[in-house]
Amino acid sequence: MxxxxxxxxxxxxxxxxxxxxxxxxxxxxxxxxFTPVDLLAAAYGSCLMATIDFATKKAGFQAGVVRSEVTYEMAADGLSVGAYTIKIYFSEAHTNAQKETIAAATKELCHVGNTINPAITKTIELVYEP
Incomplete structure (x- = not known):
């Protein structure tokens, strides 16, 4: 569709x-x-949070995801993004198995992340409350 x-x-x-x-x-x-590249970065952060929420509900627990911060750097040519660094913050602690579910979702299930050129470096940091 x-x-x-x-x-x-x-x-x-x-x-x-x-x-x-x-x-x-x-x-x-x-x-x-607020540029179109900023809009793409915002879409990536938003998609990651929704993807985590979906994957954790499917796995039977709540993610408690509250915020993402996306930093990007332009490539040397200045015409495309060269790297994304994303921090995703959670309001609660999780077990190791739950953290694995969350990490897998960020790497495999985000539609925006899967659409972005694989040559672009993507670093995702998951920040859990103690």
């Missing part, structure tokens, strides 16, 4: 994005403030 994302260019490096499901004002991207 294909999905349509409508993007209206508003000039001066700014665009408004509407999706098939949003009822609110569109997401606004301004290439001088």
């Amino acid at each position: 294909s999905k349509v994302i409508a993007i209206d260019y508003q000039g001066k490096y700014q665009s408004a994005t509407e999706t098939y499901f949003n009822q609110e004002p569109p997401v606004t991207v301004n290439a001088t403030r």
